[in-house]
Amino acid sequence: MRKISADHYMNSPLLDDAHQETFFQEKVQVLADEVLTIIKELHEERSTLVNSRLIAKKMFNRESVQKLLDDHGYLAKGRSVSNDQLKQSVDTVVNRFAESLPLAVREHLSRLKDQCIASSSEDVLDTTVRIMRKLFNSISSRVNELEAILQTTNRFLSEMEMYLKKEMSSIEGKHHEDVALQNSIFSDISMIKQSFDMSGDIRMIKEAVFNKIANITITIEQKREQEMSRLEETKSTLEVMHRKMRDIVEEAEVIRKRSFDTEIESLQDNLTKLFNRRAYDKKIEETLANFNRYNVSSSLMIFDIDNFKQINDKYGHRTGDLTLRKIAEIFKERFRKNDFIARYGGEEFVCILPHTGLREAKEVAEHIRAFIENTVFTFKVNKIRLTITAGVSMFRKRDNASTVFERADAALYLGKKSGRNTVKTEDDIEKSGKSVSDFFIE
Template identity: 30%
Template sequence: MTTGTDTDPWRTKYYDSLGRLEEQQLQFRAMETALKRLVGRLCTAALGLAPPLDEQIRKLQAVIRRETTAEELEKLTPALTDAIGALDHPVPPAPVASSTPSQAFAANDERVRAILAALVAELRRDVELVAQADAIDEKLSPALTAEQLPEVLTSLTDLVGKRIQHLERANQEIESLLGHMVGKLDEIGQFVAEQHQNQAQSHASSETLNTQLAGEIKAMGESVESAKDLQLIRQQVRERMDSIDKHLQEFRQREATFAAAISARSDQMRSRILELEAEATRLQSQLQDEQRASTIDVLTRIPNRQAYDKRVEDELHRLRRFKQATCLAVWDVDHFKRINDSYGHRAGDRVLQVVADCFASRIRSTDFIARYGGEEFVMILPGTHLEDASRFSERIRAAIAEIGFHFRGSPVSITVSSGVTALLPDDTAGTAFDRADKALYRAKQEGRNRCVTV
């Protein structure tokens, strides 16, 4: 008969085996997710090399976006292998099938337009060039052809030249201001040196007066001692007193001259110092404006990637020091490329602005939102536990989904997905973001317009 004691080791082994199996399944799923993501990015990078390969790549992309089997992937392998092999032995196209310059350009159209749009966004930083940059951006909205490209590039070249001129002008203004400030500082240094010299002269004048008075008094004493006539004594004393009075008047005149010079110079220096302070304040304000502008995204007017990099390091430091719960959410606009393709880049820009406004209007003053790049945003929620961050993200997701957005009379559906994670004491900015990014990828895989928490 088998006792409970006899079965305990088998039960333990059974549970251990189940645990190991579950752990292996989780590792396999994570690896499968990472591989699918890698394959997706490789497919995107390979598009445009050859039409037969593009066809097989799109089939592969369609398969990996959903649940698939090894047999289904195996069926795609031969055709994909043949298409890749054909790249090493290209067949010259028949004259009838030769592509026009516009058709040849179409394969890289989106990539080129994205690069040009990023350059236009950078040029918008110059307030004097906003209207011209918008005019160029209008040309990027429809499908850009090879024939249109030279005109757009010429306009961009002119605009870049103007931007360089404006930057050089700003640098010259700063250099001129700094030179002016250095000149003022030299004046202050000269004033201090003159003050020191005036003090030395005043001290020498006092010493001269003391010597003169001592000499007159000594001479008066000698005259009194040697004189035998009272009338003569009176005359000599009167002469000495007149001489002393003259010395005092000369001394007072010298001191008045020194005082007037010092007063005038002091007034001049006070004026110079006030000018210097005003110029220093203006320069400091200008530098602060430049610094703020460098951390603000031009399109959405919220903080950019540079601002996020600094803020997340600060929050990680605060987390390690004060143990305050903090969460990170990575957001992505769903089907953003489809919006650009269907309505143009202007519509895509407005979508990003609307989404950014929705984020900024719903976070707390202690929270942080930034445009990470492209259609991706990142949010930091200090003092927030993961459960609360998940509920908060759901509310924002629902609010964006309810936005009634129209572009030129056409309704445009906007939804977002997010991945939410809690910052850990041993996290780096990279590990925390990667964890939230993987959760975002899961949200995309599971159908978009949802938040996934890890």
């Protein structure tokens, strides 16, 4: 869940270890966003001195970080942050950044993370910085590769332009040669006529005529040879142009396919193969536009796996990852093809149901909840039962992406407070005597 009030945690009489852990993770999520923003800014500035001290200096100037630092209740109660929590913080920062990256880059990021995070490492922020700098360098390499392809294409186009200019020059030269040939033939014919007029000797006339005809024949033969040579040259030029054009088309297709694949990958969650947060942000804006234009009823669901941290702690993160994949498979099977399903982050999933009112959406969510509750999940020798909690809201006039999400998120939190393994809607919030704002920071 997002934006749960810090005051709620710190003032609650039931501030147990689980709530303290959740509160710590909420802080880490905020700090993760700030760290990533600063690292990106420094990279865009091409700063070579990127280290934890510089990042910390910039973070202290940010209002959101100041609020977190002012809220010192977590440590004031005598609690400390363990090395495991620090390593989880690194994972949070790196994984948050990875959500918007293409698959190939995410896989490279995972390898970098494994290499950089040593078991004894305590300099968590510097470790994260090293990972991010290596990753940015990797992305820059891909940008350079694309620039190289574009430069090659530009070179091909320049060569084609040269060939076309050469062909135009050849055509102009041919025109001048044709005029010269025509003038030469006319000149020889004129001289034959003059021979007839100036001489009465048949032998001399015959010799003059034969000589001029021979000259005309030689000139025509030379012209024919020139045409054949030009034809071969033109044919060769066209073949070269054809090969260059084919190379350009192939290169363009490679770029198009790579761009398409990269766009698809950037919208996909690497672990579950569902859509990711970035895809959700685009989809909800599209849904709001359709709702405002066509008044199409649509609903939003937020699902959260109950006690997911306990699964990670008891069975390990690999089992936790398998759990997320299993839940994703159930969502794919149980929702309609035109329903939009995405992993929002961690163990949270969101679903947008077009042409579905609040009551129908609650029935769908209840069906999914019951199915998961009655399913036994087997991971090697471990048999695990899972439950989920869901919050449901409906798109309304004057809604934006935040308001419709906050109502569903508040309903989800109400379900968590009610004992988990349940479905709550925005109507249930009103029935509880609370408002949506009671669950969030003003």
